[in-house]
Amino acid sequence: MELLFGPGLLFRNAVIGGLCVAIVCSLLGVYLVLRRLVLLGVALPQAGAAGIAAAFWISAHAHQPGGAHTGALLGSLVATFGALGLLVAGQRSGRSPAEWGVGALFAIASSATVLFVALNPSGDLEVTNMLRGELLTVSDADLLALLVASALSLALFFSFRREILLASFDAEFARTIGRNPARADALLFGLLGGAIALGVMEAGPLVVFGFLVLPPLAALRVAPGLGAAMAIAAAIGAVCSLGGFSLAYRADLPTGPTSVALAAVFWLALTAFARWRARPGRRASPRAAGLVALVLCVVAALGCGLVFGMEPAAPPLSRGTLPDLAGRGPVAVARFRNATGVPLRIESGNPLRELPRVIGRGSGEEWTVTDALQAQASHELALRDIAVSGFEADRAAMTSVPQDAASAATLARDGGVTGPVLFGCLRRFTVTGTGLLLVHLDLSLVDSSSGDVLWTGQARGPFSVRSALTTRELLVDAAPAIFAQAFDAD
Amino acid sequence: MSANDALLRLVDASFGYGAMPIVRGVSLEVVPGELVALLGSNGSGKTTLVRGLLGLLPPLAGRVERSPRLRLGYVPQRETLDPLYPLSGFDVVLLGACRDLPFYRPTGAPERERTRSALEAVRAVAFSGRRYGQLSGGQRQRILIARALATQPTALVLDEPTAGVDPETEKAIVEVLQELRTEHRLAVWMVTHQLEAVIGRVDRTLVLEEGRLQSGRGA
Numbered sequence: 095m096e097l098l099f100g101p102g103l104l105f106r107n108a109v110i111g112g113l114c115v116a117i118v119c120s121l122l123g124v125y126l127v128l129r130r131l132v133l134l135g136v137a138l139p140q141a142g143a144a145g146i147a148a149a150f151w152i153s154a155h156a157h158q159p160g161g162a163h164t165g166a167l168l169g170s171l172v173a174t175f176g177a178l179g180l181l182v183a184g185q186r187s188g189r190s191p192a193e194w195g196v197g198a199l200f201a202i203a204s205s206a207t208v209l210f211v212a213l214n215p216s217g218d219l220e221v222t223n224m225l226r227g228e229l230l231t232v233s234d235a236d237l238l239a240l241l242v243a244s245a246l247s248l249a250l251f252f253s254f255r256r257e258i259l260l261a262s263f264d265a266e267f268a269r270t271i272g273r274n275p276a277r278a279d280a281l282l283f284g285l286l287g288g289a290i291a292l293g294v295m296e297a298g299p300l301v302v303f304g305f306l307v308l309p310p311l312a313a314l315r316v317a318p319g320l321g322a323a324m325a326i327a328a329a330i331g332a333v334c335s336l337g338g339f340s341l342a343y344r345a346d347l348p349t350g351p352t353s354v355a356l357a358a359v360f361w362l363a364l365t366a367f368a369r370w371r372a373r374p375g376r377r378a379s380p381r382a383a384g385l386v387a388l389v390l391c392v393v394a395a396l397g398c399g400l401v402f403g404m405e406p407a408a409p410p411l412s413r414g415t416l417p418d419l420a421g422r423g424p425v426a427v428a429r430f431r432n433a434t435g436v437p438l439r440i441e442s443g444n445p446l447r448e449l450p451r452v453i454g455r456g457s458g459e460e461w462t463v464t465d466a467l468q469a470q471a472s473h474e475l476a477l478r479d480i481a482v483s484g485f486e487a488d489r490a491a492m493t494s495v496p497q498d499a500a501s502a503a504t505l506a507r508d509g510g511v512t513g514p515v516l517f518g519c520l521r522r523f524t525v526t527g528t529g530l531l532l533v534h535l536d537l538s539l540v541d542s543s544s545g546d547v548l549w550t551g552q553a554r555g556p557f558s559v560r561s562a563l564t565t566r567e568l569l570v571d572a573a574p575a576i577f578a579q580a581f582d583a584d
Numbered sequence: 585m586s587a588n589d590a591l592l593r594l595v596d597a598s599f600g601y602g603a604m605p606i607v608r609g610v611s612l613e614v615v616p617g618e619l620v621a622l623l624g625s626n627g628s629g630k631t632t633l634v635r636g637l638l639g640l641l642p643p644l645a646g647r648v649e650r651s652p653r654l655r656l657g658y659v660p661q662r663e664t665l666d667p668l669y670p671l672s673g674f675d676v677v678l679l680g681a682c683r684d685l686p687f688y689r690p691t692g693a694p695e696r697e698r699t700r701s702a703l704e705a706v707r708a709v710a711f712s713g714r715r716y717g718q719l720s721g722g723q724r725q726r727i728l729i730a731r732a733l734a735t736q737p738t739a740l741v742l743d744e745p746t747a748g749v750d751p752e753t754e755k756a757i758v759e760v761l762q763e764l765r766t767e768h769r770l771a772v773w774m775v776t777h778q779l780e781a782v783i784g785r786v787d788r789t790l791v792l793e794e795g796r797l798q799s800g801r802g803a
Binding site: 128130253254256257259260262263264266267269270271272314317318319320322323 | 638639640656657658660664665666668669670671672675676679680682683685687688691731735
């Protein structure tokens, strides 16, 4: 749970980003389905992906966090809205059926994506991850943009929901009562284009298409009304996003496709339910059906919560060189010392927490690499079947950073810790231009009562972090390997 | 009927698409309390004339004079509406009741009351809770008439309201229109290609042939 939502979380951005994409796409997708424009939902995300691949190619992207991401976002926006504009222009000319243009767009965008990736000598991994729907690499800046865009989209959508419905259901009638359906259409497609462009950046075209179509299809099977359909679609999207992430985490699968597969399960289940309900002699009760769908969502959400709360069912890892600590009580992990001379600050996963710092009024505790390593150390010990007091308890018991193992024992004793204490000193944490993380971490396990050193270990060396773009992602990639080396090496 | 009563007047008006006129040189008046049938075969220009009356097409020639009292309520052909939408009959009528509601205001009690009144006027309350897509042709037609009525119109324009319904339903629909004409003093214009559906039931018939209004007569 802590890995996902805790302050040192490694996946929080991805979870929140995935939720945003799922909810907004599921909601807007209801209109895509009702207007029989489902094919647009597959072609536009592909156009966005082609735009991103083109941006990576143009910037010859390797590892330039920030600038390259902005370029990719621009590429996605330009390609998505450009494709949308071309389709609208083609449809207005009325010379050919709309699906001809959509089909051609999909074919062109798909081949363009592959070609741009092939032409890019260094950025293929990022683009491939994106195409697979690997949600793990959502940066803070991306998340902030996604949160703002999602909030704005939802606000606009709900403000103009009546105009959008009128324009979609009966545009001619809308015109006769003084409404402007073209403007409402422009708003709807603008929102769709924005959601698709940003969604493809965060989750890939497959995930965006999946959420645009499957939750709305499932919801429309059972919803008693349009408002209920939107609520159910958004709920299914949210549950599938969280549940998919949970399943992917446990089964080591790509997150996006797992979420989409879960949405497909919802669609199949609700379709079967709707057919069963429609059998002759069975009284249709749409409100009851809607209630069933919501109950399904709640049950699934509770199930996801339970899964999140459980540790992976894998067997415990080897203790390596760690001593047998039976009878000594749970191990506490002291705050790690940063001896690198660099602050190694990690930007908060919550953009609102970043605002005070951005405007120069930062205060309070800031999350650093050593804090994340402390949290990871506690987690790694638990994975090796060693009793730990827990990260939060350790932070509360030992509020300052010890200078060495002896002072860690003293601090622990003063904080009421009676068992062994693990202390770490980070001496190097540098990323090379070739995608390697150079680390030097010294670990000591001391008895808090006597101050005796029970064990020492060390992690030194380069760790591959080729696909990581942020410090948080560096830790996702490297932290398990760092502790594996420190604990397991003879 | 005095010329000053006219809600809408076409004077030698032509309508069409692009520069090509399809309906040419039409002069007519829409006055309150009159039920008029506009007859014509397929391709005669009925829909183009309706779009001209509704203000959806600007005149290519001639004049269109609209009274400040004119509020048009439009009833499209029911096949043009997608039954896939999960809207009840009440929801559909409510859309009409929100005609004057700004986009930022949610629907409230006045709109719901107007919706109920419109449903009662066309005797559609009983099935208004059912999904629009699951209603019969005649029921859908009543819902669409109620939606137009909920916009508080002074004139109703109906495009083929009796197409594809059985004779009994056809008679019931025309009776509803007659009541609206009499009790609400609405100008009711219905477009149809079925002479038998309106003969003896309307105040006036107009026949459109090849884009020209050929005749007008009392029923």
